[in-house]
Amino acid sequence: MKTAPAPGPDRTAPRRRHWSRRANPLAGAGSVIWLAVVIVPVYAMISASLTHQSEALGHNALKPPSHPTLDNYDTVLHNGFGHLLWNTALVAAAVVVIVLALCVPLSYVAVRTRSVWSGAAFRLFLLGVAIPAQAVVVPLYLMIAKLNLYDSLLAIILPTAAFAMPVSVLILTGTLRDISEDLYEAMGLDGASTTRMLFQLVIPLAKGGISTVVVYAALQAWNGLLFPLIFTQSDGPRVLTLGLFNYVSEFGVNIPALLASVVLSGVPIFVVYLVARRALVGGLMGVGGK
Amino acid sequence: MGRPRSAARNRAGRPNAALALPAILFFAFFAVAPMVLAFYLSFTQWNGLGDPRPVGLANWRKLLNDDRLTQSLTVTVVLTVVSWAFQTVLSLLLGVWAAGRQRNRAVLSAIFFTPFLLSSTAISLLFYALLDPNFGIIHADTLGTTSGAFLAIVFVGGWQFIPFHTLIYQGGARQIPEVLYQAAAIDGAGRLRQFFSITLPQLRNTATTSGVLMIVGSLTYFETVLILTQGGPGTDTAILPYLMYQAGFKSYDFGYASAVASFLVIAATALSLLMVRLSGFGAMRSTREGM
Numbered sequence: 001m002k003t004a005p006a007p008g009p010d011r012t013a014p015r016r017r018h019w020s021r022r023a024n025p026l027a028g029a030g031s032v033i034w035l036a037v038v039i040v041p042v043y044a045m046i047s048a049s050l051t052h053q054s055e056a057l058g059h060n061a062l063k064p065p066s067h068p069t070l071d072n073y074d075t076v077l078h079n080g081f082g083h084l085l086w087n088t089a090l091v092a093a094a095v096v097v098i099v100l101a102l103c104v105p106l107s108y109v110a111v112r113t114r115s116v117w118s119g120a121a122f123r124l125f126l127l128g129v130a131i132p133a134q135a136v137v138v139p140l141y142l143m144i145a146k147l148n149l150y151d152s153l154l155a156i157i158l159p160t161a162a163f164a165m166p167v168s169v170l171i172l173t174g175t176l177r178d179i180s181e182d183l184y185e186a187m188g189l190d191g192a193s194t195t196r197m198l199f200q201l202v203i204p205l206a207k208g209g210i211s212t213v214v215v216y217a218a219l220q221a222w223n224g225l226l227f228p229l230i231f232t233q234s235d236g237p238r239v240l241t242l243g244l245f246n247y248v249s250e251f252g253v254n255i256p257a258l259l260a261s262v263v264l265s266g267v268p269i270f271v272v273y274l275v276a277r278r279a280l281v282g283g284l285m286g287v288g289g290k
Numbered sequence: 291m292g293r294p295r296s297a298a299r300n301r302a303g304r305p306n307a308a309l310a311l312p313a314i315l316f317f318a319f320f321a322v323a324p325m326v327l328a329f330y331l332s333f334t335q336w337n338g339l340g341d342p343r344p345v346g347l348a349n350w351r352k353l354l355n356d357d358r359l360t361q362s363l364t365v366t367v368v369l370t371v372v373s374w375a376f377q378t379v380l381s382l383l384l385g386v387w388a389a390g391r392q393r394n395r396a397v398l399s400a401i402f403f404t405p406f407l408l409s410s411t412a413i414s415l416l417f418y419a420l421l422d423p424n425f426g427i428i429h430a431d432t433l434g435t436t437s438g439a440f441l442a443i444v445f446v447g448g449w450q451f452i453p454f455h456t457l458i459y460q461g462g463a464r465q466i467p468e469v470l471y472q473a474a475a476i477d478g479a480g481r482l483r484q485f486f487s488i489t490l491p492q493l494r495n496t497a498t499t500s501g502v503l504m505i506v507g508s509l510t511y512f513e514t515v516l517i518l519t520q521g522g523p524g525t526d527t528a529i530l531p532y533l534m535y536q537a538g539f540k541s542y543d544f545g546y547a548s549a550v551a552s553f554l555v556i557a558a559t560a561l562s563l564l565m566v567r568l569s570g571f572g573a574m575r576s577t578r579e580g581m
Contacts, residue, residue, distance in 0.1 A: 024481065027387045031398055034384060037449070038402055044427060045416050061420055061427050098316075106313035109305050118307060121314050128321055130502075130562030132510040134531035135554035138538050138547050139327035140320070142342075162320035165313065194305040223409040225513050230539060241411040245517065248415065255419045262412045262419075269407045281403065281457065 049073070049260040056256050072260035079250075080235070081264060084243040089268075091156050091239055092221035098161040099168050099217040100210065107172035108202050112184075122173070128166035133159070133226055144231050155231035156239065160224055164217040171216065175209025176202060215276075222269060240265050325555050331548035338542050349549040358525060359550070362533045366509065369440070369529060373447050373508040374501060381452045381500070385459020386489055399460070406453045414517035417446045421518075436526040439519045443527060446514050451507060455500045462496030463489065506561055509554070530554055 044061040049072055051065035110122040140159055149155040179202065187197050203210070228242040238246075247261050332349050336342035353359055388399045405413065420426040421433055421442060432438040470488050479487065512531045515521060521528035521536065528536065530550060538547030 024387075027383075030383060031387055034380070035398060035401060038404060038453075040427075041416060041420055041449070042404060044420055048419065048425075057424055059425060060429070061425060102313035102316055105305070105309040109307055109310035112304055113307055115307060118310065121310055124314070124322070125317065127559060127562050128317065130506045130558040131321065131325065132506070132531065132554060132558055134510055134512055134534060135551045135558060136321065136324035136328055138534070138544050138551055139324040139331055141338075141538075141544075142327070142331070142336075143324065159320050162317055165317050165321075169313075194309075198305065198309075223411070225409075225411045225516075241409050241513075244409075244411050244415055248418070248517070255422060255425050258415060259419055262408070262415050265412050266408045273403075273407055277400070 045259050046263060048256055049263050051256045053254055053256055056254070072254075072257045073264065075254075075257045076247075076261045076264055079247075079261075080238075080243070081261070083235075084238060084240045085268065087153060087237060088222060088240040091153060091160065092218045094153075094157045095161045095164060095221040096214050096217045098157070099164050099213060102161075103165055103168045103172055103213065104203065104206070104210070105198065107169055107176050108198055110169070110173050111176040122169070125166045125169040128163075129170065131163075131166075133163050133224075137226060137230055140227075141230055150231060151233045151237060153237045156224070156227045156237065157221075159227050159231075160221050161217070164220045167216060168213045171212050172206065172209050175206045179205050328548050328551045328555060331545060332552045334545045334548075336544040338538075338544055342545065345545065349545045352546060353549045353553075358528065358533060359553075361525060362528050362530050362550075365440075365527060366529045369443065369511065369527075370505055370508045373444050373511075374504050376444055377448050377452055377455055377504050378497065378501060380448065381455035382459050382493070382497070384452070384456040385461075386463045386485070386493075388456060388460045389463035399456075402456060403453045405450055408450075410450060410513040411517065413446060413450050414514045417442065417449075418517055433519055434523055436523055439523060439527050442518055443511060443514055446518065447508060447511055451504065455504065458500045458503075459493065459496055462493050466492045502561065502564070506558065509558065509561075530557075 040062075047064050048056070048059075048061050050068040050070070051059060052067055052069050052071065055065060055067070106121070106125075110118050144150050144155045144159075149158070183201055183205075184197060187201055192200070223241065224239075225241040225245060228237075228239045229245065232238060232242065244261055244265055247258055331342055333344055333346060334342035335345045335348070384402065388395055388402070408416070418433075421428065423429055423431045423434075430438075432442055466489065470492070471484055474484050474488055509529075510531055511529060512535065515527055515529055515532045516535070519527045521532050530553060534547050534550040534554065537550060538544050
């Protein structure tokens with residue numbers, strides 16, 4: 001059971017497909033152009049982050065630095081980068097835990113019961129898929145203030161988790177629907193309770209969907225700027241995105257330092273990508289590939 | 291799932307509906323209640339301190355007579371449509387191409403994915419630096435002109451999200467049954483003909499899903515606008531979410547901001563109803579054959 005759609009005939013088909021039998025120069029050229037579109041900004045960013053600040057003004061970002069330096073990284077790392085990273089990791093972990101703890105049981109109910117209520121609940125979450133966080137940030141601001149959560153990590157975690165739920169439910173119900181009726185039945189004959197089925201049948205078989213949700217929820221937490229920007233103020237609960245945003249005013253024209261901080265912000269997720277490429281890409285491919 | 295089964299067989303593994311309650315309550319509190327509250331706040335005046343004070347229709351009257359709203363709506367719609375077209379064409383072509391299985395495609399696809407590793411904030415800052423007239427790639431004030439700022443937002447949005455949509459199309463293209471192409475090849479259909487007669491029609495559902503996600507996504511290009519253009523030059527790129535942010539968190543006119551936000555809720559709800567309709571997400575059935 002994987003979320004990545006079953007490739008069906010692919011598994012047994014010859015590895016080469018019809019369109020790869022002959023070279024396709026147009027497609028090849030197109031992909032090389034896109035390669036440049038992706039690579040040039042990344043190259044310019046890394047090269048500029050190694051440029052000395054005195055060289056930066058009037059410098060063309062495409063030119064490699066004449067005297068590469070790590071000073072910019074030093075500056076950023078001494079500006080509390082570790083603290084930002086730690087906060088971001090905490091937020092991401094908390095969001096993932098909340099989303100899984102809430103959405104797995106909900107999806108189980110949505111798939112396995114056919115009552116009017118579970119259908120209505122499922123539809124409520126479906127409607128939530130398109131609701132942008134921007135639309136509710138003013139009332140949330142009021143609620144966060146009334147709950148005395150303003151300027152805390154919880155002020156970021158709770159709404160971020162709530163807004164990661166609709167898509168997570170969508171992914172999970174998609175996976176859970178593929179669990180065969182016979183398996184429930186077999187466990188039912190053994191006298192298993194639904195709780196036991198949840199832990200011994202549903203969760204193990206939904207691993208693909210669950211790992212996609214982990215990636216998705218963590219990315220939401222990792223990427224969010226709006227909630228941190230509006231619900232926090234002091235250095236204490238500051239996360240990476242807000243830290244980056246603030247560097248613009250802190251470093252002003254020091255573009256090399258700014259880019260060094262952008263590079264550094266990408267490093268942790270790049271490491272995750274190297275380790276878990278398959279889960280990450282495969283999971284995301286399943287989001288819309290049906 | 292739609293097949294009739296005996297009641298006894300069906301009952302196995304039916305969980306107690308109470309299991310779903312925590313999720314529903316949590317979501318209702320942090321996502322649904324604020325939406326309702328946004329409508330309420332749009333009928334009040336509130337500067338962020340103290341309590342909101344009801345003022346009737348004042349905010350709505352002001353909003354509907356505000357040139358900024360008309361402009362903002364136009365910018366939002368144009369930005370959404372242009373982004374959709376730009377991203378769909380590129381990610382469709384790249385996705386279909388990447389669905390092939392040679393080794394170089396796998397390597398290139400991995401590289402194509404790299405923008406996805408940076409947050410919207412990081413990407414916006416990167417292009418903010420690269421478009422700086424004194425430092426960047428183009429030594430011109432790109433972000434200072436209306437068309438330049440607009441195209442920059444479209445391009446940066448595409449740079450960030452095309453990798454993701456390419457992945458969706460790649461997944462979709464890999465599911466097209468090989469026999470269709472074999473049959474077409476026997477009939478003598480060329481590559482172009484196969485693309486238009488098989489690939490495109492077969493990717494219909496994928497295109498709907500991806501398209502709706504793109505449209506919903508570009509409604510919220512908030513970070514990009516905030517960092518790249520601050521809605522400028524003037525108010526030329528002030529999309530709805532940015533207009534809302536400015537009214538609320540810059541001018542402390544939260545009642546007015548809520549009226550703008552209510553607009554967004556209506557638009558988003560309409561879009562999501564459309565999505566449920568078009569994509570079949572709402573149908574409670576397995577998408578796998580025979581289940």
